[in-house]
Amino acid sequence: MKLEDVLKEYYYYCEAKGFTKKTLINKRQELKQLLEYVVEKRAITELESITSFDLKAYVRMKQIKGLQPQSIVSMFKTIHAFFSWCVREEYLEVNIASKVDTPKVQKKVINAFTGKEVQDMVASFTFKNYLEARNKAIIAMLADTGLRAMEIRGLQFTNVKETTILVNGKGNKERIVFISPALKRILIKYERLRKENFLNKNITSNYFLSYQGAGLSHVALDSVVKEAGKRAGVTTKKVSPHVFRHFYAVACLSEGGMDVYSLSRLLGHADVSVTQRYLHSMNDEQLLNKAIASSPLMHLR
Template identity: 35%
Template sequence: MLLDDSVKEFLFECQIRQYTKKTVKGYRNSLEFFVNYLKQIHHLTDIEQVKEYHIKAFFAYQLKRKRKETYLNGLIKVFRAYWKYLEQENYISDNPMLKVSWMKEPKTIIKTFSDAEVKRMLNVYPETDYMNMRNKAIMAMLFDTGIRNYELCCLPTDVIKDNYITIYGKGKKERQVGKSPYLSKILMKYERVKKYYFEFKNIKYNNYFLSRTGRPLTNEAVERIVKIAGDTAKISDTIRC
């Protein structure tokens, strides 16, 4: 079976399993990157030609290019799922990923924000209009609940309750997080401003946070909101969400 055909079939299987578009896109990019390497460096085109040596050589090459261990472990996760699928479908007789180990990742200390830094970042966005009120509500929710960027972008309106928020994470896993009095107050103001802002506009989406034009937010949009808050409040350059 050709490598290109096997990748297409595996990605189709991921869609059938209802993986998120972001996950499928990540799988596609990782596998196409790997297949191009196999073609260009080892001149391989068929899945049965790929051996343990070729995969280890790929990772050795990436280490020489100074790729981080966390990134490489992400690739290993994708490759394991891909080769496991091929094995289950009886497309291969031996799984070359079985003897490919995880990379040892260095232990890093994640710097947290002080109360003063959190306050400065929240104060970056005044409660003057829809965009600023929305951005302040986003910052407050990130700090208060620990919600992930992608989860925040997909958050529907009807999961915001009086005392808690229901969040659907990876694999449609559901969890509930409580709302602090401060977050409840900010969201109350945001909902009031949002109602008036979109009152005479035809909104097709039920996302809690919407763009200026009424569309769902992207991960990149939320990252910009956080970065602007960090830069304006003079917080560390490494701030991210």
């Protein structure tokens, strides 16, 4: 069976599954590169002719070109998923990608925000105008819900309710996160200024809008976060939406006493093992407090 024909079928399968546009583009680009490699470098056109040795050579080629380990691992997940699908469709008997080792990725230690730094970043914006209120609400929501950057940008106005937010996460998977009273106070003021600023104007359905009433770009959101760090004097740490997500996760585990399974659902992780990584980021004091709070003897009467 022609590899090119099987790939076309797989693309339609992915579209039917409802993958995001970005995911579909990434899959097409990577699998197109694999197709070109096996045809041009290995003289293979049939799906059944590809072996694990061909895939190992493909990974090695990527390494020689200087692709970073994390990028190779991400790339190969796409290839592995394709061959898994081929097995399910009975085009292949085994997933040959399972026999290929990928580089080990060195885990990066994220220097998380302190509670004081987050408090200062939220307080660095005011309610004097729409943009100030919007930025304040963005920082507060990032810190209090742990939403991803793409989830903040794609958040729909109708999905922000009284006490809950319906989030459209990775792979178009929906989940519910909750609005604390502290966050709600900020959102109420933001929504009031949003309504006044865009009265009788055509705007998109996004919850957070640019000054012109359009959705926020990745660059625009990143600029808001970096401005918060600059105003609050956070200069020794990376300031990004993901670090706020990290802060939220560690705070829930260490201070909120939340279990890792509940946190996994709130963060939208497909696998709880991803959430467990945040446990490794807790410092000794946080672990001590958690241990004391969980002590059986401390709860005896």
